[in-house]
Amino acid sequence: MNKFRLNIDGKEVYGLPGQTILEVCRENDIFIPTLCYDERTEIYGACGLCMVEWEGSPKLWKACATEIAPNMVIRTNTKRVFESRKTNLELLLSNHKGDCRPPCMLACPAGTDCQGYVGLIANGQYEEAIKLIRDNIPLPGAIGRVCPHPCEKACRRGLVDEPIAIANLKRFAADTDEFGEDPFVPECEPDTGKNVAVIGGGPYGISMAYFLRQMGHDVTIYEAMPKLGGMLRYGIPEYRLPKEVLDEEIAVLEKMGITMVTNTKIGEDISFEAIKRDFDAVCVGIGAWVSTGVRCKGEDADGVIGGIDFLRKVVRNEKIDLGKNVAIVGGGNTAMDACRTAVRLGADKVYNIYRRTKDEMPADMIEIEEAEEEGVIFLNLTNPLEIISDENGHCRQMVLQVMELGEPDASGRRAPVPVEGKTETIDVDTVILAIGQRVNAEGIDGVELTRKGGIVYDKDTFMTAIPGVFAGGDCGNDKISIAVESIGDAKKSCLVVDAYLRGEEIKYEPNYYVTKKDVTPANSSMQKREKTTSLRLYSAMMKSRQSKKQTAVWNADVKTTLNVSSSAMQICMM
Amino acid sequence: MKVVVGQGSCGIATGAKKTSNEFERIVAEKNLTNVVIDKTGCIGTCYLEPIVDVYNEEGALEARYVKCTPDKVAEIVDEHLIGGKPVEKYVIPTEDEAFLSQQQRIVLRNCGKINPEKIEEYLAVGGYEAARKVITSMTPDQVIEEIKVSGLRGRGGAGFPTWFKWNAIKSNKGAQKYMVCNADEGDPGAFMDRSVLEGDPHSLLEGMIIGGFAAGATEGIIYCRAEYPLAIARLEIAMAQAREKGYLGKNLFGTDFSFDIRIKAGAGAFVCGEETALIASLEGERGMPRLKPPFPAAKGYWKLPTNINNVETYANVAWIIANGGQAFADRGAEKSKGSKVFALAGKIKKGGLVEVPMGMTLREVIYNIGGGIKNDKEFKAVQMGGPSGGCIPAQLIDTPVTYEDINKTGAIVGSGGMIVMDEDTCMVDMARFFLDFTRKESCGKCNYCRIGTKRMLEILERITKGEGKDGDIELLEELAGKIKDGAMCGLGQTAPNPVLTTIRYFRNEYEDHIYNHKCTAKSCKALIHYEITDDCKGCGKCARNCPVNAITGEKKQVHKIDPNVCIKCGKCEDNCAFGAVKRV
């Protein structure tokens, strides 16, 4: 058959009679966007995205539907073509009233397809569920247990009665897999010949290793502590996250062929210089391991300890003498962990000192409630003024300034203001300051630091001031947050690191999603429906226990991870 | 004597059936055996319905009674049918006769004259002679040549030369070919096709038979909207009668040419008037257009060669064959031959159906035939071509009605709707009205049409509410251009026309709404309010007519409207005998 000669964007090309403009363009690597075209179906020609100009014709032509003619002159890249496509897409979006992606997924910092795996679990497709989860979350069992689940806050079901138990279902899928016969291990691409050092084995480091390894890179994690897990292991108490779960999940990394070097602190045991020299890229995730103080008088007394330091000692079975009365300062989850750990260590009186009311506490409500149930005495609207020590320099008393709530501040929270002259004094043997954390980047030389000491990285490329050195998680950009946020950093930046290793430069670009903003709560009768979801879920989980090991772990942590009263639990166990 | 009561849908709507029954009752009562009561289709002067024609024994028209409600019947029977003297006061006034006398009727040649349910009456005026001539003595090529000489162009909207389409389907190969009549008539306010279907169905059948012969088709399908039940009923009767006489069915006129026709009732979606959507609907699919090419002439109904013509197009055919293509071409203008039927509506004194030679100016149609603007208000513009067309402003009133000249104004001849607007019509609102129509009728297949018209409509809505923004006019223009570029079928490609033409000729009105928050024509409710001036005599009529009791005032005192209560219905203005209520 005779070929037609035509000119597309100034390029001389040939096509067979009967071929469309689009087909010829595709053969010649000339890009034309399409939405409704699919070679398997009859040409539909409705989306209008494939418009091109045909010289000599006043109108635009649909490339997908227009057959070529001899000596046709086509332009696919004129202003008119671009404008038409652009307005077309704008119109599509302008009419898009639904959600491109579900609110839970958008709320998850790691972009987990919650809707997807919840649906798979509902279908009984547990294996598919864990695979889907593991696309984004390398620590599903741990995250399923400890994540404050922003996804559930966004869950629309909450507008009807209560949110879907997204986090618990993740835990369920993970436990079913990890304690089952043959836990899922992701496949890795063939070796690329590039190696990456990950400094810090917390959620960020673990995730970075997990994602980069799947892309075929050779990954080594350096961890200062004896075991991997970061704050998940050395911060979060056992009763919230059994370390066995973490161990199972770290074992998966090992099976993937990730090298783990523990008890090795970069900057001390090995120099950062050496790491940079020996690896093609470096990812820094050293977390924020320094407790910050309250700057009150007497803060340096004996018996005053940082929150994370206290928790780490407990995890490491180090000797701690709490005494009778313990005061924990702070209103976050670390403070709650410290309070409840202190209760478990047998302290007589455990106080929580927080300068606002419970409503303003950053800690999750469930943690506060459970702490209260366990006997923690909440001294809200108080602030440490002074710590009074005995002759040995050990703290004995704490003077508290009584506060009241003033006008709302910029963040909308009502700022606490001291009630002039009103104080209270309590007896204390130990004071735990769970106020905040800081990054200690000593030894990671050459990176730029924020005023507060965090490692600076570019928001779009996650690269620090040193080329080829990336950072994320708690240690970067003063964003001390939650575990899944660190995982999200890794998820977002792994593509950038991968590109870097291949000699390309790219940026992380979030997808554009349309979201529905006008969803309102269901009417009140619906909201009054009995809140039985957690119970039903628990019951279902118990029935699907697969192994003894699984049951053991579950029994150990079940009460505290599920919002279920003991009596209800009893019923379900039957 | 014969009494003929006009019973098209328009006549029936004004009570023609009752008038007819009344004649029958009284005639029977008085035992007037020489009087026959008959019916006919619409004669065109719809504003005068019910219309009754009285013919003498020789068949000559003795009197045409207009607005002939049942209460006038007894008098007419007594004085005219019995007394022999027409009741002058009910007879059509001479000026109204001008409405008819200035027309040249080809399509409507039999409408309002013959009884559409009697094939004999059609035969009596030479019916089916053209078909006989064609089938027994002409070749398809000769037929097509005759149509070519006539210069007939499609009356369905696009004005495509009919001979060309017939020639195309004739040349295309196919196991079977179809002759389809587009009787979907979806333009709001258009009723040209309905009149023909109801008033002279045989002329359509004959046109289709001739077309079928020329094209080599054996089957005809009339796609008619189900909202035209009377048309469908009369078509069915006509088809049965034609079949009985051997004009439809096997071996027409003793030749081996066979041709039959059936009706397919459509649900009345505007988009189903578009050829490919019509075909999809015929096939039982959802009525959505598809890409052209392939054109129906190559791949139409069941992917076989199919010709689609409008009712009016077909209705011209028998006349052209009977009188010769040249006779048709002698009428009309250079490139737009023959005559065209228009539905005159809106703010016009004499609304109805008119058929005029193409090339007549809009002024002649509107003033000489239509009698000018209602209540002698100022003529502002005329909307031609319905929702696909555009408006033509007063300064262009001398534009001749030809395809080319009307296109130049930005409007189209279209299927023949002419909506006349006076000074009280807000042009922005008018554009909004038509766009609202097309938006609702969009089949939704392509983005530009489905969403683009919606966005444009939203902009127009906010402008008419006084919430327009700087840049809205430009945005409308931009969207309009892109929709025309990007939409797949005629509906979307032409939907912006009313907006574009109103912006072109009445930009000031858009600006008035947006920047001055004023409706130039004082028509947009959100931008006006009602006031009572000192001319108020305190009669209280306005207050009594106000549906929401917004008006208060002592007797013989100037009344007052509470703007918080007023719903701006305008009843007070309509009811005030002293013109004291003003829109501001």
Ligand SMILES: Cc1cc2nc3c(=O)[nH]c(=O)nc-3n(C[C@H](O)[C@H](O)[C@H](O)COP(=O)(O)OP(=O)(O)OC[C@H]3O[C@@H](n4cnc5c(N)ncnc54)[C@H](O)[C@@H]3O)c2cc1C
């Ligand atoms: C008490 C507490 C409770 C928390 N509870 C929750 C919770 O319930 N849910 C939740 O989602 N988040 C919780 N978080 C937050 C969460 O643990 C952190 O956001 C997350 O662990 C941060 O991950 P990361 O990888 O950035 O850092 P980390 O987890 O802090 O890990 C950093 C790792 O780097 C190692 N490291 C540091 N310096 C070096 C070096 N020079 N060389 C080698 N290794 C080094 C450290 O030993 C550590 O293992 C909690 C935090 C605390 C402190």
Ligand SMILES: Cc1cc2nc3c(=O)[nH]c(=O)nc-3n(C[C@H](O)[C@H](O)[C@H](O)COP(=O)(O)O)c2cc1C
């Ligand atoms: C949206 C749309 C609606 C249409 N509606 C009609 C209609 O109701 N009647 C009609 O005859 N043609 C209608 N047409 C035009 C037909 O597609 C077609 O051009 C016409 O029927 C051809 O007949 P003609 O050549 O005799 O004019 C419409 C076109 C479009 C795009």
Ligand code: SF4
């Ligand atoms: S232009 Fe409108 S009516 Fe025509 S196919 Fe597209 S969406 Fe349907």
Ligand code: SF4
């Ligand atoms: S416009 Fe209607 S509602 Fe307003 S005052 Fe007049 S009659 Fe009443």
Ligand code: FES
């Ligand atoms: S790809 Fe959708 S119209 Fe061509």
